[in-house]
Amino acid sequence: MRDARISRNSCSNKNKNYTDRKNGRKFSRMEEIHAEFVPTKIKVGVWLSKSLWKEFRELVFAKHGNFHGALSYEVEEALRNWLGLHTQIHTKINSINPAPRAKQVWEQVKDYIRQRQGFVGQQVTLELLTEAISAVRGSDPRTIKKWLKEFQRYRLIKHIAGHVWEVV
Secondary structure, X not given: OXXXXXXXXXXXXXXXXXXXXXXXXXXXXXXXXXXXXXXOOOOOOOOOOHHHHHHHHHHHHHHHOOOOOHHHHHHHHXXXXXXXXXXXXXXXOOOOXXXXXXHHHHHHHHHHHHHHHOOOOOEEEHHHHHHHHHXXXXXXXXXXXXXXXXXXXXXXXXXXXXXXXXXX
16 A cells, blocks of 8 residues: 555656756656746755845845845845946946056067067167057057057157157
């Protein structure tokens, strides 16, 4: 009798497997229910301080009166607010202490000058800088003007007189 009960329980609807009509994959009823109600959510595990988590849970409970769905909702809202705060144009997040793009391009320009002359002196001519920028970034006059301005802004070069620039 006991064996019959076990086999009867093992055939209950909650453990029954179904076959997906599209791709023939077998799935359980619980997977179907979960996919139906939470199609775009994932479970995330993080380490938080006990006091912060306790304070957060107390606030959520005070606000909603229970935890059913409220913790997920409030964590999502907190993340949305944090992302909204930190992805504004004036507070754009970059990697920690990134090398400015001008510095990277300047290194390419110096490499070009080094290959052309064999060395990079303290002073270079405007013609040589223009040629190097043209080779590295493009020959459009606006591009050359932009990179000369950027190099000056980052104090990589300094205009001395006429067509002579100092490499700082």
